[in-house]
Amino acid sequence: SQQGEEDPQALSIQEGENATMNCSYKTSINNLQWYRQNSGRGLVHLILIRSNEREKHSGRLRVTLDTSKKSSSLLITASRAADTASYFCATDFNDYKLSFGAGTTVTVRA
Amino acid sequence: DARVTQTPRHKVTEMGQEVTMRCQPILGHNTVFWYRQTMMQGLELLAYFRNRAPLDDSGMPKDRFSAEMPDATLATLKIQPSEPRDSAVYFCASRVGDYGYTFGSGTRLTVV
Numbered sequence: 001s002q003q004g005e006e007d008p009q010a011l012s013i014q015e016g017e018n019a020t021m022n023c024s025y026k027t028s029i030n031n032l033q034w035y036r037q038n039s040g041r042g043l044v045h046l047i048l049i050r051s052n053e054r055e056k057h058s059g060r061l062r063v064t065l066d067t068s069k070k071s072s073s074l075l076i077t078a079s080r081a082a083d084t085a086s087y088f089c090a091t092d093f094n095d096y097k098l099s100f101g102a103g104t105t106v107t108v109r110a
Numbered sequence: 111d112a113r114v115t116q117t118p119r120h121k122v123t124e125m126g127q128e129v130t131m132r133c134q135p136i137l138g139h140n141t142v143f144w145y146r147q148t149m150m151q152g153l154e155l156l157a158y159f160r161n162r163a164p165l166d167d168s169g170m171p172k173d174r175f176s177a178e179m180p181d182a183t184l185a186t187l188k189i190q191p192s193e194p195r196d197s198a199v200y201f202c203a204s205r206v207g208d209y210g211y212t213f214g215s216g217t218r219l220t221v222v
């Protein structure tokens with residue numbers, strides 16, 4: 001069963017705008033990870049945030065984690081056409097297995 | 111860049127045939143995973159290995175699927191006999207420690 005659930009399921013934005021997607025999960029985690037998947041390709045690891053961290057940045061990506069609410073958010077700033085992809089959150093429960101959500105499909109319009 | 115290599119990239123087979131998918135994890139990565147992705151179920155964990163030992167294959171239909179790591183450079187996933195409902199993209203991924211996974215490009219399997 002999928003542990004993480006992303007919201008929204010789909011997002012369409014104009015190039016240059018910011019994109020925000022959220023992930024909720026059910027049980028305690030060791031860390032939470034975000035991945036990107038371009039159409040027809042494998043998943044690419046974007047960022048990992050540990051349970052004792054609240055915010056992390058990587059380039060135009062900003063991830064927050066609220067363990068009290070069991071939720072995380074991924075913000076992509078100044079979006080580009082190349083950011084068009086599906087984004088997945090994945091939760092790690094200390095046993096090295098990741099449980100993936102259903103993903104958010106992001107479309108960036110030129 | 112180090113990468114996880116999966117072969118074949120595409121496979122079309124007839125129902126009842128045996129299918130073997132191969133994965134070469136990144137050298138030094140001691141944990142290897144097999145996932146299946148479908149539109150309906152999303153990403154499902156089928157099996158994973160740590161230091162070549164199978165740790166969890168509870169996600170696999172045992173009667174037809176088998177996963178092995180004959181050595182540190184090769185992981186295999188076999189389906190025998192294959193069924194149309196097995197049509198999906200199968201991903202192999204590897205990691206070391208609790209860092210992020212590195213995924214292969216996947217094997218797109220179509221069973222007709």
